[in-house]
Amino acid sequence: MNLKAVGNSGFSDVLGDEWYAGAVTAAAEAGIINGRSEGVLDPRSQVTRQEMDVMLKRAYVFKNGNKELAAGPLNGEDGEEFEPESLMTRAEAAKAIYSLLNN
16 A cells, blocks of 8 residues: 555554554554544554454555445454454454455
Protein backbone atom coordinates (compact mmCIF):
# COMPACT_ATOMS: atom_id res chain seq x y z
CA MET A 1 0.00 0.00 0.00
CA ASN A 2 3.10 2.22 0.18
CA LEU A 3 2.02 4.10 3.30
CA LYS A 4 4.53 6.72 4.43
CA ALA A 5 4.54 8.48 7.78
CA VAL A 6 4.73 12.26 7.60
CA GLY A 7 4.31 13.43 11.21
CA ASN A 8 3.88 11.67 14.52
CA SER A 9 1.18 9.17 15.40
CA GLY A 10 -0.74 11.39 17.80
CA PHE A 11 -0.95 8.49 20.26
CA SER A 12 0.54 9.16 23.69
CA ASP A 13 1.45 5.47 24.07
CA VAL A 14 3.37 5.19 20.77
CA LEU A 15 6.79 6.74 21.25
CA GLY A 16 8.81 7.79 18.23
CA ASP A 17 11.58 5.29 18.98
CA GLU A 18 9.29 2.22 19.06
CA TRP A 19 10.01 -0.18 16.16
CA TYR A 20 6.40 0.11 14.95
CA ALA A 21 5.99 3.90 15.35
CA GLY A 22 6.39 4.67 11.64
CA ALA A 23 3.83 2.06 10.58
CA VAL A 24 1.36 3.21 13.23
CA THR A 25 1.78 6.83 12.17
CA ALA A 26 1.30 6.00 8.48
CA ALA A 27 -1.82 3.92 9.19
CA ALA A 28 -3.27 6.67 11.40
CA GLU A 29 -2.56 9.34 8.78
CA ALA A 30 -4.28 7.17 6.14
CA GLY A 31 -7.35 6.86 8.38
CA ILE A 32 -6.96 3.11 8.83
CA ILE A 33 -6.56 3.20 12.62
CA ASN A 34 -8.02 5.58 15.19
CA GLY A 35 -6.92 4.00 18.45
CA ARG A 36 -8.91 2.75 21.41
CA SER A 37 -9.72 6.20 22.74
CA GLU A 38 -8.70 9.79 22.12
CA GLY A 39 -4.91 9.81 21.81
CA VAL A 40 -4.46 6.20 22.98
CA LEU A 41 -3.70 3.24 20.72
CA ASP A 42 -2.93 0.56 23.34
CA PRO A 43 -0.50 -1.24 20.99
CA ARG A 44 0.08 -4.19 23.29
CA SER A 45 -3.58 -5.18 23.57
CA GLN A 46 -5.21 -7.93 21.56
CA VAL A 47 -7.49 -7.04 18.64
CA THR A 48 -11.07 -8.27 18.31
CA ARG A 49 -12.51 -9.60 15.06
CA GLN A 50 -14.75 -6.52 14.90
CA GLU A 51 -11.78 -4.14 15.26
CA MET A 52 -9.82 -6.01 12.59
CA ASP A 53 -12.82 -5.99 10.28
CA VAL A 54 -13.12 -2.20 10.58
CA MET A 55 -9.39 -1.67 9.97
CA LEU A 56 -9.45 -3.98 6.94
CA LYS A 57 -12.44 -2.14 5.46
CA ARG A 58 -10.68 1.21 5.92
CA ALA A 59 -7.48 -0.16 4.38
CA TYR A 60 -9.46 -1.57 1.44
CA VAL A 61 -11.10 1.81 0.83
CA PHE A 62 -7.70 3.53 1.07
CA LYS A 63 -6.11 1.04 -1.33
CA ASN A 64 -8.96 1.06 -3.87
CA GLY A 65 -9.84 4.74 -3.91
CA ASN A 66 -13.06 4.85 -1.87
CA LYS A 67 -14.50 1.76 -3.56
CA GLU A 68 -16.66 0.15 -0.88
CA LEU A 69 -16.65 -3.54 0.00
CA ALA A 70 -19.89 -5.41 -0.65
CA ALA A 71 -19.33 -7.58 2.43
CA GLY A 72 -16.99 -7.63 5.40
CA PRO A 73 -13.48 -8.95 4.73
CA LEU A 74 -13.59 -11.51 7.54
CA ASN A 75 -15.50 -14.78 7.53
CA GLY A 76 -17.24 -16.30 10.51
CA GLU A 77 -15.40 -18.63 12.86
CA ASP A 78 -15.30 -22.11 11.31
CA GLY A 79 -17.85 -20.98 8.72
CA GLU A 80 -20.30 -20.09 11.48
CA GLU A 81 -21.06 -16.86 13.32
CA PHE A 82 -18.83 -13.81 12.90
CA GLU A 83 -18.29 -13.49 16.68
CA PRO A 84 -17.21 -9.82 16.68
CA GLU A 85 -15.94 -9.81 20.27
CA SER A 86 -13.68 -12.85 19.76
CA LEU A 87 -9.98 -12.09 19.72
CA MET A 88 -8.01 -12.43 16.50
CA THR A 89 -5.12 -14.84 16.45
CA ARG A 90 -1.88 -13.79 14.77
CA ALA A 91 -2.51 -16.36 12.06
CA GLU A 92 -6.00 -14.99 11.35
CA ALA A 93 -4.70 -11.43 11.26
CA ALA A 94 -1.81 -12.37 8.95
CA LYS A 95 -4.16 -14.21 6.58
CA ALA A 96 -6.62 -11.30 6.49
CA ILE A 97 -3.88 -8.72 5.84
CA TYR A 98 -2.28 -10.92 3.19
CA SER A 99 -5.62 -11.32 1.43
CA LEU A 100 -6.21 -7.57 1.48
CA LEU A 101 -2.78 -6.80 0.04
CA ASN A 102 -3.00 -9.43 -2.68
CA ASN A 103 -6.52 -8.81 -4.00
